[in-house]
Amino acid sequence: MPLEPEQIQIPLLEMRKVSKRYGLVQALSDLDFHIMPREVVGLLGDNGAGKSTVIKLMSGVVQIDSGEILAMGQPVQLNSRRDSQALGIETIYQDAALVDTMSITRNIYMGRELTNRLGFMRHSSMASIARTVLESAVHIGGIESTEKLVGDLSGGQKQAVAIARAVYFKRLILLLDEPTSALAVRATESLLDYIRNLKNENISSVLVTHNLYHAYQVCDRFVVMSRGQKIYDVPKRDTTIEELTQHVIRN
Amino acid sequence: MRKHTRWGGIVRQISAREPVVDILFVFLSVQVISIIASLLYPTSFRYLSDVNFSVMLKAVSVLGILSLGAGILMISGEFDLSIGSNFALSAIVMAMLTEWGLSAFAAAPVGLVVGILIGLLNGFLALHFEIPSFIATLGTMLFWNGMALFVNGASGQPFLPSSAFTSLMAGRIFGIEAAFLWFVALSIICWFLLHHHKLGNHFFAVGGNHQAAAAIGINSGRVKMLAFAIAGFCAALAAIVATARTGSVLPGQGNGLELQAIAACVIGGLALSGGTGTVLGVFLGASMIYTIQDILLLLRAPGFYLNIFVGILLVVAVILNQMVRKRRR
Numbered sequence: 154m155p156l157e158p159e160q161i162q163i164p165l166l167e168m169r170k171v172s173k174r175y176g177l178v179q180a181l182s183d184l185d186f187h188i189m190p191r192e193v194v195g196l197l198g199d200n201g202a203g204k205s206t207v208i209k210l211m212s213g214v215v216q217i218d219s220g221e222i223l224a225m226g227q228p229v230q231l232n233s234r235r236d237s238q239a240l241g242i243e244t245i246y247q248d249a250a251l252v253d254t255m256s257i258t259r260n261i262y263m264g265r266e267l268t269n270r271l272g273f274m275r276h277s278s279m280a281s282i283a284r285t286v287l288e289s290a291v292h293i294g295g296i297e298s299t300e301k302l303v304g305d306l307s308g309g310q311k312q313a314v315a316i317a318r319a320v321y322f323k324r325l326i327l328l329l330d331e332p333t334s335a336l337a338v339r340a341t342e343s344l345l346d347y348i349r350n351l352k353n354e355n356i357s358s359v360l361v362t363h364n365l366y367h368a369y370q371v372c373d374r375f376v377v378m379s380r381g382q383k384i385y386d387v388p389k390r391d392t393t394i395e396e397l398t399q400h401v402i403r404n
Numbered sequence: 405m406r407k408h409t410r411w412g413g414i415v416r417q418i419s420a421r422e423p424v425v426d427i428l429f430v431f432l433s434v435q436v437i438s439i440i441a442s443l444l445y446p447t448s449f450r451y452l453s454d455v456n457f458s459v460m461l462k463a464v465s466v467l468g469i470l471s472l473g474a475g476i477l478m479i480s481g482e483f484d485l486s487i488g489s490n491f492a493l494s495a496i497v498m499a500m501l502t503e504w505g506l507s508a509f510a511a512a513p514v515g516l517v518v519g520i521l522i523g524l525l526n527g528f529l530a531l532h533f534e535i536p537s538f539i540a541t542l543g544t545m546l547f548w549n550g551m552a553l554f555v556n557g558a559s560g561q562p563f564l565p566s567s568a569f570t571s572l573m574a575g576r577i578f579g580i581e582a583a584f585l586w587f588v589a590l591s592i593i594c595w596f597l598l599h600h601h602k603l604g605n606h607f608f609a610v611g612g613n614h615q616a617a618a619a620i621g622i623n624s625g626r627v628k629m630l631a632f633a634i635a636g637f638c639a640a641l642a643a644i645v646a647t648a649r650t651g652s653v654l655p656g657q658g659n660g661l662e663l664q665a666i667a668a669c670v671i672g673g674l675a676l677s678g679g680t681g682t683v684l685g686v687f688l689g690a691s692m693i694y695t696i697q698d699i700l701l702l703l704r705a706p707g708f709y710l711n712i713f714v715g716i717l718l719v720v721a722v723i724l725n726q727m728v729r730k731r732r733r
Contacts, residue, residue, distance in 0.1 A: 251680070255605075
């Protein structure tokens with residue numbers, strides 16, 4: 154039996170007693186949440202439970218009111234996307250953050266173009282690396298050319314491009330907010346497979362989803378939220394899908 | 405097999421990839437027809453004459469330079485309706501400074517700075533106050549148009565630079581119209597910038613989906629400010645080229661140029677929604693407008709025919725581009 158990761162490692166990212174209020178709405182109150190290395194965490198809960206707020210705080214889009222955030226045990230400020238990116242956090246949105254009017258290659262390198270000293274893009278290296286990344290990492294098929302415009306791709310293919318981008322740029326943590334909501338069944342299966350495989354590349358993930366079956370397939374640990382609080386935190390081996398369902402529904 | 409796939413790629417490109425292919429086809433067809441017509445009727449349709457070419461190249465350059473700036477801005481997802489007013493005002497500033505004794509070689513850069521500053525102000529208004537640039541620049545269009553009249557009065561402002569300046573901006577270099585060489589040079593620079601420099605990639609990114617661009621860490625405000633500055637710079641450069649040729653400038657001289665520039669961009673396959681377009685498209689769009697104007701002049705058609713034909717061309721081009729985009733889906 155392998156050692157429990159918590160016993161041997163410090164969390165990649167940890168939130169302690171974090172609260173967040175939007176006007177009159179208390180979105181989060183005193184939330185503790187952490188992600189270990191090589192771990193897939195399922196963040197579950199009904200609408201309005203505060204799941205998306207957790208994602209936004211971790212990606213630096215909104216800031217905490219109180220509490221603290223630690224990365225590898227060190228307190229950090231997440232004031233912008235840039236801050237979270239510097240820590241290796243990448244967010245994959247429902248509508249993947251891609252530009253429809255640009256090619257796959259250009260999207261993968263958007264903002265991080267390979268250039269010469271004068272800032273001119275090295276098209277051929279970008280194209281060939283993009284091809285390798287897509288071929289090796291992403292099995293959601295049907296992408297025949299990296300010069301295709303992203304707008305011409307299906308929802309699943311877009312997610313694949315966004316994830317390929319995150320993997321290529323050696324992220325540590327992927328935050329996936331309802332990644333399967335726009336996907337067909339087969340694309341969903343490939344995506345879940347893929348998230349599982351990312352652990353072997355030392356990438357942890359947080360999967361926000363309504364679909365407990367999807368979460369149960371890939372996650373190592375589940376955190377159930379309700380009204381801005383954590384109500385259940387359990388490793389997969391100590392729970393069942395029925396039990397999880399009960400916790401989500403009961404609140 | 406290899407050959408087959410390569411041809412397949414080219415065919416796919418021609419049939420579906422870029423709206424610019426359509427306009428290139430139309431442009432070349434019009435050129436071929438005009439050349440054949442001028443060979444058949446050399447006395448009544450002097451399309452191939454040296455004089456005609458020189459007039460056409462001079463005329464297209466002014467709109468072309470303006471359109472390159474407007475195009476980069478449109479690709480970045482913004483508009484500048486004030487480039488016509490900017491054009492007049494920066495020309496007036498340059499001409500006045502020259503009249504006061506400053507060398508045109510010093511006055512022209514001042515004119516360019518005026519153009520850039522007007523562009524940056526537009527960017528500031530639109531981005532800082534988060535108002536549509538269409539509205540912000542409608543305001544500045546009226547404002548700078550009024551300011552040009554306020555500064556200069558309604559009369560023409562003469563611009564009498566040294567002959568060296570005139571020949572550099574409006575003369576002939578190696579037997580080719582200098583104005584056209586400036587247009588071509590700027591097109592090449594814009595092509596490198598837009599399609600091969602990382603900044604170009606950022607223009608497309610912020611124009612195509614500025615949330616996505618921001619999410620990936622591109623400073624979309626700064627990128628758009630740069631695009632506004634380029635549009636302003638191009639307006640002033642076009643003004644210098646035009647004023648060097650005519651030797652004087654009127655405060656209302658740029659009126660309507662902003663719409664012609666937007667028309668040239670749209671004819672060249674740029675989308676009003678931003679994020680897509682090519683420098684070749686802008687080049688062809690501007691050239692197309694002036695080819696039509698030239699043909700109508702040669703046929704001695706009254707001036708309003710130009711608006712009729714450009715209007716038709718504009719709408720047909722947009723319909724074609726829309727069809728191209730739909731077909732790809």
